[in-house]
Amino acid sequence: xxxxxxxxxxxxxxxxxxxxxxARLHVLTHGLHYASSVFEGxxxxxxxxxxxxxxxxxxxxxxxxxxxxxxxSRQELYDxxxxxxxxxxxxxGYVRINAWRGSEVIQTAAPHTSVHTSVxxxxxxxxxxxxxxxxxxxxxLCTGRYRxxxxxxxxxxxxxxGNYMIGTITKNExxxxxxxDAMLLDGDGNIAEATGAHLFFTRAGTLHTPDTRSTIDGIxxxxxxxxxxxxxxxxxxxxxxxxxxxxxxxxxxxxxxCEVLPVNRIxxxxxxxxxxxxxxxxxxxxxxxxxxxxxxTVPDAWAP
Numbered sequence: 001x002x003x004x005x006x007x008x009x010x011x012x013x014x015x016x017x018x019x020x021x022x023a024r025l026h027v028l029t030h031g032l033h034y035a036s037s038v039f040e041g042x043x044x045x046x047x048x049x050x051x052x053x054x055x056x057x058x059x060x061x062x063x064x065x066x067x068x069x070x071x072x073s074r075q076e077l078y079d080x081x082x083x084x085x086x087x088x089x090x091x092x093g094y095v096r097i098n099a100w101r102g103s104e105v106i107q108t109a110a111p112h113t114s115v116h117t118s119v120x121x122x123x124x125x126x127x128x129x130x131x132x133x134x135x136x137x138x139x140x141l142c143t144g145r146y147r148x149x150x151x152x153x154x155x156x157x158x159x160x161x162g163n164y165m166i167g168t169i170t171k172n173e174x175x176x177x178x179x180x181d182a183m184l185l186d187g188d189g190n191i192a193e194a195t196g197a198h199l200f201f202t203r204a205g206t207l208h209t210p211d212t213r214s215t216i217d218g219i220x221x222x223x224x225x226x227x228x229x230x231x232x233x234x235x236x237x238x239x240x241x242x243x244x245x246x247x248x249x250x251x252x253x254x255x256x257x258c259e260v261l262p263v264n265r266i267x268x269x270x271x272x273x274x275x276x277x278x279x280x281x282x283x284x285x286x287x288x289x290x291x292x293x294x295x296x297t298v299p300d301a302w303a304p
Contacts, residue, residue, distance in 0.1 A: 011118055012081075014118075030101035031100030043257070057074070058217075061158070090122070092124060093124045094128075140266075143242065144183065187214065198218045198220070199252075199253055221254055
């Protein structure tokens with residue numbers, strides 16, 4: 001894949017489609033220096049951005065948590081996103097929507113800065129997030145050395161760029177150690193999530209997942225919970241101590257980029273994925289949902 005600053009095509013930037021290499025910002029942008037930036041990632045299936053309305057609603061909420069308002073309405077951003085995808089001719093891909101404070105001042109407080117917005121989309125090749133055979137063989141996680149901050153010490157409900165610093169460092173370390181990703185604990189020492197995805201476990205036919213008090217409210221996580229309810233799979237949401245890794249008989253990640261991705265080991269504890277009917281059922285149902293071919297449909301609240 002070409003580096004992201006050298007690609008052909010167009011990016012929607014502050015209301016205008018510009019040539020991809022020309023979509024630039026000033027080096028003294030507040031969002032770069034003080035992390036006053038929020039974003040959303042959206043998957044494209046069959047040429048349509050999946051659950052775009054839900055992602056735009058979360059983008060606006062994320063911005064308000066960081067104390068700024070988006071410069072464009074939900075409908076304007078919806079139209080911009082679908083236009084970018086259509087112009088690029090993307091059938092299976094990924095959209096990144098960003099909003100950030102501008103370069104009027106460089107100081108911590110920035111109540112009167114401008115707010116900028118961009119929408120970019122690209123084809124998403126197989127194996128972009130994990131090895132191509134990961135759906136069958138799973139990926140490995142290790143426990144990260146950093147913990148997710150508590151909700152009283154960081155704006156954890158905002159999908160803010162600054163909240164991903166821990167994930168970047170931790171995933172880099174995991175890759176160097178021979179794993180594919182990392183599991184992060186929360187401030188109380190309980191299991192929180194992976195570096196950029198939510199985490200589910202299976203045990204004796206029941207799903208278990210941490211609550212989201214120290215993480216964003218995952219859109220794909222909500223899909224999985226709806227799938228479990230539809231399939232009649234019991235699901236327990238609550239605190240999970242690290243030793244639950246060894247009590248579980250399976251695990252998977254879920255998120256926009258990774259979709260539903262089985263886990264074959266956490267640290268030195270392996271999982272046998274071959275007979276895990278719960279994970280297989282969730283993977284199949286999620287594929288049907290994204291393809292629009294199953295009995296589940298997108299909730300009205302997530303529609304355009």
